Amino acid sequence: MIRKKILVTGGAGFVGSHLCERLLNEGNEVYCLDNYFTGQKQNVVHLLKNPYFEMIRHDVTEPIFLETDEIYNLACPASPVHYQYNPIKTMKTSVMGAINMLGLAKRINAKILQASTSEVYGDPLVHPQPESYWGHVNPIGERACYDEGKRSAETLFVNYHQQNNVDIKIIRIFNTYGPNMNPHDGRVVSNFIVQALQNQDITVYGEGNQTRSFQYVDDLVEGMIRLMNSRDGFYGPVNVGNPNEFTILELAQKVIELTGSKSKIIYRPLPSDDPMQRQPDISLAKKELDWYPKVNLDEGLIKTIEYFKGVI
Numbered sequence: 001m002i003r004k005k006i007l008v009t010g011g012a013g014f015v016g017s018h019l020c021e022r023l024l025n026e027g028n029e030v031y032c033l034d035n036y037f038t039g040q041k042q043n044v045v046h047l048l049k050n051p052y053f054e055m056i057r058h059d060v061t062e063p064i065f066l067e068t069d070e071i072y073n074l075a076c077p078a079s080p081v082h083y084q085y086n087p088i089k090t091m092k093t094s095v096m097g098a099i100n101m102l103g104l105a106k107r108i109n110a111k112i113l114q115a116s117t118s119e120v121y122g123d124p125l126v127h128p129q130p131e132s133y134w135g136h137v138n139p140i141g142e143r144a145c146y147d148e149g150k151r152s153a154e155t156l157f158v159n160y161h162q163q164n165n166v167d168i169k170i171i172r173i174f175n176t177y178g179p180n181m182n183p184h185d186g187r188v189v190s191n192f193i194v195q196a197l198q199n200q201d202i203t204v205y206g207e208g209n210q211t212r213s214f215q216y217v218d219d220l221v222e223g224m225i226r227l228m229n230s231r232d233g234f235y236g237p238v239n240v241g242n243p244n245e246f247t248i249l250e251l252a253q254k255v256i257e258l259t260g261s262k263s264k265i266i267y268r269p270l271p272s273d274d275p276m277q278r279q280p281d282i283s284l285a286k287k288e289l290d291w292y293p294k295v296n297l298d299e300g301l302i303k304t305i306e307y308f309k310g311v312i
Contacts, residue, residue, distance in 0.1 A: 001027055003027055003028055003029055003052070004028045004029070004069045004070060005028070005029045005031070005067065005068045005069050005070075006023050006028050006029065006030050006031070006068060006069065006070045006071075006072065007030075007031045007033060007066060007068040007070070007071045007072070007110075008020050008023070008030060008031070008032055008033065008071075008072045008074060009033045009034070009060050009071070009072070009073050009074055009075035009097065009101060010033075010034060010039060010060075010073075010074035010075035010076065010115075011030070011031075011032030011033055011034050011039070011044065011055075011074070012032060012034035012036060012039030012040060012041060012043050012044050012055075013034065013038060013039040013040075013043070013074060013075075013078075013180075014043070014078075014176075014178070014180045014181050014182065014185075014217070015074060015078075015115070015173075015176060015217060015220060015221070016032070016034070016039065016043075016072075016074045016075075017032075017039075017043035017044050017180050018178070018179075018180065018217050018218070018220075018221050019072060019074070019221050019224060019225075020032050020044060020047060020053070021044075021047060022221050022225065023225075024047060024050055024052060024053055026225075028052070029052040029053075029054075030047075030052065030053050030054070031054050031056055031066060031068060032044055032047075032053065032054065032055050032056065033056045033058050033060070033064070033075070034055075034056075034057065034058075034075070035057065035058060035059040035060075035075075036057065037077060037082070037089075038077045038078075038079075038082045038182060038185070040180075040182065041055075043180045060073075060075040060093060060096070060097035060100055060101065061089075061092050061093060061096040061097060061100070062100070063100045063103065063104070064100065064104065065104070066104065066108075067108060068104075068108065068110050069110055069111070070110055070111045070112070070113075070228060071101055071104065071105055071110050071111070071112040071113070072112075072113050072115070072224065072228070073097065073098065073101045073112060073113065073114050073115060073153075074115040075093060075097050076090065076093045076094050076097065076115075076146075076149070076150075077090055077093070077146075078117070078146075079182070079185035079186045079187045080142075080143065080146075080186055080187075080271075081184070081185060081186030082185060082186070083143075083145060083146040084142055084143070084145070087144075087145035088145070090145040090146055090149055091145045091148070091149045091152075093149070094146075094149025094150055094152060094153045095149060095152050095153065095156070097153075098114065098152070098153040098156045098157065099156060102156060102157065102160040102166060102168075105160075105166050105167070105168075106160065106164050106166050110167075111167040111168075111169070111228065112157075112166065112167070112168055112169070113168075113169040113170070113171060113224065113227060113228050114153055114154065114157045114168065114169070114170045114171070115171060115173060115224075116150045116153065116154050116170055116171060116172045116173065116237060117146070117147075117150045117172060117173050118172055118173065118174040118175070118239070118241060118278055118280065119137075119143065119146055119147045119150060120135050120137070120147060120150055120151050120154065120172060121133060121135040121136070121137075121275075121278075122135045122136040122137030122138065122147060122275065123136050123137075123138075123274075123275040123276065124136055124275065124277060124278070127277050127279060128243065128279035128280060128281040129239070129278070129279065129280060129281060130239075130281040130283075130284075131172065131236070131237050131238065131239055131281075131284055135151075137151070141272065142271075142272055154170055154237060157170055157235075158170075158235075161235065167232075167235075168235045169227045169228055169230065169235050169236060170235055170236040170237040170238070171223065171224055171227050171236060171237065171238055171240050172236075172237050172238065172239045172240065172241075172280075173220060173240055173241065174213050174215060174239065174240065174241025174242070174278060174279075174280045175187075175188075175189075175212050175213060175214050175215065175241065175278065176214075176215050176216070176217055176220045176241075177189035177190070177214055177215075177216065177217065177300065177301075177304055178216050178217030178218070178300060178303065178304050178307075179217070179303060179304060179306075179307035180217075180307070181304070181307075181308075183308065183311055183312055188212065188248060188251065189214065189251070189255075189301075189304065190308070191203070192251060192252055192255040193255055193259065193301075193304060193305055193308045194308060194312060195263055196255045196256055196259040196261035196263045197259055197261065197305070197308060197309060197312060198312070199261055199262045199263055200263060201263060201264050201265070201266045202252050202255070202256065202263045202264070202265050202266070203266055203268055204248055204249055204252055204265055204266070204267050204268070205248070205267075205268050205269065205270045205271060205274065206267070206269070206270035206274075207249070207267070208247060208248045208249030208252065208265075208267070209247050209248075209249065210247065210248055210270075210274065210275070210276045210277065211245045211246065211247050211248075211276070211277050211278065211279065212245070212246065212248065212251070212278050213241050213242045213243060213244060213245050213246070213278055213279045213280060214242055214244075214246065214251070214297055214300070215240070215241050215242035215293050215295075216242075216293070216295035216299075216300035216303075218295060219240075219242065219293040219294060219295055220240055222291065223238075223240035223285060223289060223291045224240070226289040226290070226291050227240075227289055230288055230289055231288075234288055236284075238284050238285050238288065238289065239280040239281060239282050239284065239285060240280070240282070240285055240291065241279075241280035241282065241293075242280075242293040242297075243279060243280055243281070243282055243293075244296075244297065245277075245278075245279045246297065249265070251297075252265050253265075254297065254298070254301065255301065255305075258298070258301050258302060258305055259305055
């Protein structure tokens with residue numbers, strides 16, 4: 001077996017830490033790069049005893065020089081609380097981070113994957129969303145720093161591929177949950193679980209009839225690795241998400257049931273630019289990657305609840 005050298009930016013984050021662990025388990029050498037803005041050392045500290053794992057404290061908005069075979073570019077705050085905290089930094093991370101990592105990939109002839117997002121579709125007018133849909137995004141809205149940052153990163157990736165022949169892959173990630181989520185990241189699954197475990201009121205925005213599709217983190221990591229290893233010349237973008245759609249109210253009720261919580265559901269006004277529907281069309285992922293999510297919502301929530309019990 002050939003041991004590949006793989007760089008994961010944002011490697012101490014929620015998704016990045018799971019990816020690092022999986023890549024190590026497959027016998028690779030992994031460089032985990034993170035500036036700890038939203039990533040947490042505790043997510044990867046158990047990997048430090050592995051001699052093929054290296055932790056690098058670095059910000060992707062600054063160039064870095066490494067020898068590596070593959071790059072997974074995940075660095076960017078991904079929850080509204082964090083990406084709206086410093087919107088300029090969020091935009092810089094997406095754009096400058098992409099430029100720096102693409103520059104590195106070009107110099108060392110590495111294959112590079114961009115973690116994009118379902119947010120590129122904005123508040124979609126097409127349902128479910130196929131990769132061919134161009135999106136309905138407000139470029140000056142509260143979420144624009146993230147949506148437009150990721151859209152710009154996709155543009156840069158395709159331009160580097162066309163102009164400099166860089167070997168690229170682009171994945172569009174839909175709502176993902178699981179262990180290693182930050183309890184304070186403001187995402188709906190972590191919010192509901194933390195509130196339920198503490199028997200606090202569970203906050204639902206609007207009537208709770210907006211829908212989301214929730215995929216468990218292991219399914220996402222599998223999709224990422226399959227895309228990285230997909231056929232030459234195919235780079236996506238590819239939607240990776242769970243097509244089973246749930247209302248936010250259904251999710252809240254499920255979390256209360258699975259935690260045995262005494263929490264009550266309370267309703268608050270909808271935040272601006274909050275999409276009403278999100279559901280991936282994953283026919284391309286099925287066709288090109290032979291990928292389909294395997295973990296159902298109840299099974300994934302039980303594992304995630306166990307994790308949060310140990311954290312709070």
